[in-house]
Amino acid sequence: MSVKRQDIHNSDIPVLCRACEARHKGVCGALTAEQLIDLNKQSVLKRVEPGVELLGETRQTESYANIISGVVKLTKMMADGRQQIVGLQFAPDFLGRPFRPDSGITADAATEVNVCSFPKKMLDRMIKDTPELEHKLLEQSLKELDEARDWMLTLGRKTASEKVASFLYLIATHINPDAGTVEGSMRFDLPLTRSDIADFLGLTIETVSRQLTKLRKDEVILIHNNRHVEVPSLARLAECASR
């Protein structure tokens, strides 16, 4: 089974696209074994360094991708440089915009990211004779729509400290599907810089920093090394996120 490798910084992780299907419940889950094999032949595994653009203005809109690991940020930008992160995507999310060529959004790697990418045309063709695929895509978009609207409430109506707590809560509940389910303490690495967090929350880096230290002083979180976060009580954090 042939799998091309086009790793951006010449890594060589031996993963088939089938892996996306096997390990996650991504969009490819709807495909038959045969279709998967076809898709695999066209698939390219990429390792992407933080900050590199995956989709959008400059890079190919000619392909879709499944996120295998890492965090991807979807960004919108105004002419004068102001920007807003309009969504975060985690494995096993699907990356790309069906039907429309582009929607003014760029997708960049926030952390190191591994994606399995394949030609847009190929999946578009498969959609036609596999309705189940379209169903998966619909579920994915509805999920993203729910998340976007949740975040609109955060952006429009929460205070700076509620925003920061909401962000931490979002990361805590998305990055480690299993590790944190215990009612006790949970840990994770921040996938975003302060500047990214500010762009996600509609704040400045200074405000983000101040609110983080406030949460630290209130013992809602602990931060080591500027990246590693410990949350003694997720419930406590959730409280801070909405009052």
Next chain:
Amino acid sequence: MSVKRQDIHNSDIPVLCRACEARHKGVCGALTAEQLIDLNKQSVLKRVEPGVELLGETRQTESYANIISGVVKLTKMMADGRQQIVGLQFAPDFLGRPFRPDSGITADAATEVNVCSFPKKMLDRMIKDTPELEHKLLEQSLKELDEARDWMLTLGRKTASEKVASFLYLIATHINPDAGTVEGSMRFDLPLTRSDIADFLGLTIETVSRQLTKLRKDEVILIHNNRHVEVPSLARLAECASR
């Protein structure tokens, strides 16, 4: 062809659900003639007064609806009463959430609204043997997703006056698909109260009011009777919306 009538304030507009299909390009456009007839039999036409809840906490989540006329606001609310409008819907938008029972959103009529409503189960069944329907739903969700993300940029990164201008621009471009295409002046009635506008923009009514009078003084808009808006130059308004 039987059509039940269940008009909330006993109006009696004689419209079939087919009308939704004939007059608009809504989700029903994907159905065959036979399916449409079946759907018509189950359809109910409703006229809804401003402020009445169409979907959400208290009313039936057991039905979907197509908007025939009017403006519907999608609202999210926090425990302490703060609320945010996370989307506006116009004819011929589809109203309802496939697959998931509910997502913490309520849909209320902003203006007087006419909808054609039908049982959730019925459409869910039709989805199974009409992939084209699912395709329409996917397109609708992607459109809503694009709009939600556009609005996130507005909420997170624009100033109060840019927000108000963005709102007026959005209404101007959505409410009158034809009337305003001339490069000259265009008019419309505000479908939202100041309080709604504030909830849509993440502001207070006072700030909305002040920014509206500012836009009036700058001759970007004219307002008569507190509702009727005149925009001499849409391009000028668009400028105000992003700087």
Next chain:
DNA sequence: CGCGTGCCTTGACTTTGATCAAACCGCGCG
């Protein structure tokens, strides 16, 4: 080792928009 660089924090001050309070305006009604 010392230095430069990038990222983060902290402090002093300013600005934007929120809050509080009063007045206004159109409208329906006794």
Next chain:
DNA sequence: CGCGCGGTTTGATCAAAGTCAAGGCACGCG
């Protein structure tokens, strides 16, 4: 007609977040 009412405007003051500026800290490199 006067009155009350909801929605809106306007003004005075306040607070939250932004801006500007300095300093800290970790890390890599000569």
